[in-house]
Amino acid sequence: MSFESLNLDSAILRAIEESGYTTPTAIQSQAIPVVTAGHDLMASAQTGTGKTAAFMLPALNLLATPHELKSRGPRILVLVPTRELATQVNEAARKYGKFIRARTVSIVGGMPYPLQNKLLSQPLDILVATPGRLLDHMERGRIDLSRLQMLVLDEADRMLDMGFLPDVERICEQLSAERQTLLFSATLDGDIARIAKQILKNPKTIQVATQKEKHANIEQRLHYVDDMTHKNKLLEHLLIAPEVNQVIIFTSTKRHADVLAEDLYAAGHKTAALHGDMTQGARNRTLTKLRQGDVKVLV
Template sequence: MTFESLGLHPSIIKALAESGYTEPTSVQAQAIPAGIEGRDMMVSSQTGSGKTAAFMLPALHKFAIQSDEQPAGGKTPNQEMQSSRSRGERPRFKAAQPKMLVLTPTRELALQVTTSTDKYGAFNRRVKAVSILGGMPYPKQMQLLSRNPEILVATPGRLIDHMESGKIDFSQLQILVLDEADRMLDMGFIDDIEKIVAATPEGRQTMLFSATLDGMVGNMAKRITRDPLIIQIAGSASKHENIQQRVHFVDDLSHKNRMLDHLLRDETMDQAVVFTATKRDADTIADRLNIAGFAAAALHGDMHQGARNRTLDGLRRGNIRVLVATDVAARGIDVPGITHVVNYDLPKFPEDYVHRIGRTGRAGRNGIAVSLVNHAEGMNVKRIERFTKQLIPVSVIEGFEPKRSASAPRSNKPGGWKPGDNRGGNKTSQRTFSKPGSAPRNEGSGFGKGPRTGSGTGNPAGAPRRSFGER
């Protein structure tokens, strides 16, 4: 199947071709035709499956056709305000009237959706997409809204602020999308979502995307959709067969830090995301990694939007090799160069484990996900295994063996055990962390043999280098 066979507007086909997209993914192949027909949808799809294009391409197709049918000319609200100023009149702000609203749980995901939309709509200049986010300066937000964009991408909290101040009018809204709806509910946005949905026209098209359609998410989806098409590509407990998963047991914090240092020196690593439980740990670990010679940076919710944008831009450009992040901050990051994910701390919920490791192995690429686990956290590993319905192998690297072996033999049954299994896990050499399909290395010297440099974020060339685990 090709994008042409889905009946998309020629301007979109051209933009997709220039971006290197030729064949739709499974979720795109099912969702795009239904979206073009105007059907409501409830979609369960794993991260990295191409869901942004699944809801954005049919919307852009619809707006491109409307744009073709409308005569050129006419003033935007911003142009009308400028005309008023030139006539000496006091300009009056006119509320933005978007045709499409995309709600996302985090700023990073909102920016990613907007960036993708600009790419897909590169040849339809009359369709504008903007992001309204917390942490963005208020005058900048007013400037964006004054353009009266057709597509508005927003986080719920900041959107409510503009709705209540009369800056946004949803009377012309045609399409409503809830992206990662399960995460928005986990973050406590249920009341905000209900309020936003109530402010939109009843005749709108609604598309909801979520890792799962069970429980509260499913109940909400049924309330806000009409005769929806249900698409289930893969649940959030997808096996991620293209991602090699490993557990390394560590004795204490010092052992964990030495292990992290070793893993990040893997020569096969292009870029890595290290997940921590707290914002403070993200800052501390990023600082210590920089001292150890890695080009590292932190990403968390306490950072100003400008700093977050610079960090993500550095990650995409390859200037940042190691991103140390919290769960919410890293949500939605799609960088092809991320080959490794390291769970420095295990997540609170098994669902978050799936989303974490989904930062690597994007779009069918291979990836490696490693969890550093204290012996007391064995039950948390078992919960993840039960949720993902697969066993996560325990590995031991020569020279980094824990003082204690695994507390019980592990079975091939997810989350269970059986007598006779190897009690100590799988003892491996340092070659364990080579990319799938790559040739084994004899030296196993890790990521980089000399001092790493990193465009202002890492250690300067020639500076003495020490292990991250050193005090």
Template sequence: MSFTQLQLAAPILRAIAQCGYTEPTPIQKQSIPEILAGRDLLGSAQTGTGKTAAFMLPVLHRLAVLKKGPKGAPRVLVMTPTRELAAQVIGATRDYGRFLRLRSAVILGGSAYGPQFRDLGRPIDLVVGTPGRLIDHLERGSLDLSRLEVLILDEADRMLDMGFKEDVEKVVAAAPAGRQTLLFTATLDRTMENLARRLLNDPVRVDIAGRKPTLDQIAQRLHVADNVAHKKRLLQHCVEADELRQAIIFSATKRDADALARELAAQGHRAAALHGDMSQGMRNRTVRDLRQGRVRLLVATDVAARGIDVPGISHVINFDLPMAAEDYIHRIGRTGRAGASGTAISFASNGADVQRLERIERLLGECLPQVEIPGLEPTRPLRRARPAGKRPGRSGGKGYGGFKRGKGKPGTQRRREPVVEYRSCKGGTARQG
């Protein structure tokens, strides 16, 4: 199937062609005809599958037919959990709607009110925003949802995780009952199904993700560390790998993200931090530097990195494991985008990491293959409470043979070393090969 067979407006097809796309992805093939037909939709898709275009293309098709309306009253509203994801949606709007006469605005918390009041002070077609600031404008009367035709909740699971349930319900209550509602989520659990039943009217369900939550093209590995200092030595080794083009390194706290970025920069790496305490302008510049290659290593917190879509991200490194297993899926989805291959590396130590790791492996239904790097082996194994899933076989394919050892005297040539891979399930580790 080609995009022309989806019967989108000619200006949109022209923009798609200029972007270099010829065939829709599976979620686009299934979603676009249903959205064009006016159906409510519940979409579950892994990150990097073309989800944003799956709803933006048919929405832009609708907006290609101009309708004049009152100021501050959009025809389409897209709600996202984070500013970065909102920026991604606006970017898609500009790419695919470049040949349309489209009036859009982005309404984000942490940004100045002046430009937002200006944009909402005139007729507008599309608004993309985060829940808190949208509610603020609703209460001020600067945002009017009385003529809303389409409401889109992007990454609705994350919005609930971040405590935006009440804000979502307020927006829904302010929108017309006859609107079309599209709900997209990376994970589809009972909570999301209950939300869908309340918000959607006879929806069509598109489930591209299936029940296995990770992407097959992402090679996942686990390194066991004795302590934080050991993690830092492992990280130094990993970021020196020739095959690592760009990486997002996840840290548990904003303070740790800043400190780790400074340490990496002091080692000579092009590193920067990204977290919620940074101003919106600084965050935008950091993401732009990442896209343009000026930043090779981005140390980020979960919320800040949500929605980042940079094709050059070859690796995701979990310096700290996430508290919620679902966040692991969202993290590693920053690599392996749009069918490309990627690598996800996780560090774990005894203590709280063990429970977090076991929750992740239960969600995956399998263990993360444990890899040891010669010279950086842990002195003690992880003390697991129970088996986490099926025992992995030989990983094959991408190994860590290309990594350079972080040892040797300064100025000496570093050797490429093979690695020894182990099983990571119960009963300690068993040597493979």
């Protein structure tokens, strides 16, 4: 299957070709026809399967046809659990929508309100947001959702884990019942299935990977330690192993992350901390250094 066979607008196909992609992934080839046909969708897809394009390409295809209402508000709303994911979705929208001139805005926690107010006062097509900050702006009457045609819940399982479910439900109550809703999650059972039943209408279901497949290449170990000194020595032993390239260490508190990062840096490791007390700019710079290999140990 090729992207040309998915009945996407020529301007979108041009952007896909310019990005260097020739063949859709499994989630893309299955999801795009369902979405362009107007169905609601529940999709189970892991990170790295191309799921962002699976909903962004048909969303942009919707934008290729002008809306009858002349409003400043968005036609596509994408809810995400984190600022980093919002940035990723925003970049995908701009990359694939460059030739249809889709106007995209990202509204997340940590951004100054005056800047967000300015962005929301301008005409836009796609709004990418974290639930809490979006609900805040909605309650202040700063967003016009009269043109909204599509709602996307990206990584719905993470939003559930992070306690965003009440905010998501309140947002959905204020949206048009005529909207098309897409839900993407690593799993589709339990609470995710209950949420989907509430906010989706006769959805099609797609599963391209199971949890077992997700963890197939992960080895898990548990080490018991006697005390803090023993734990630190064991950590150092793991970090200097020749087969170790990059490491992520999780700590119980933000303060502990800073202290451990400083200690490991002093010991000669290329280390950086990452947590919610850092500015968005600092978080972005740290993640960029990690991707480029300048940071070997992320705490």
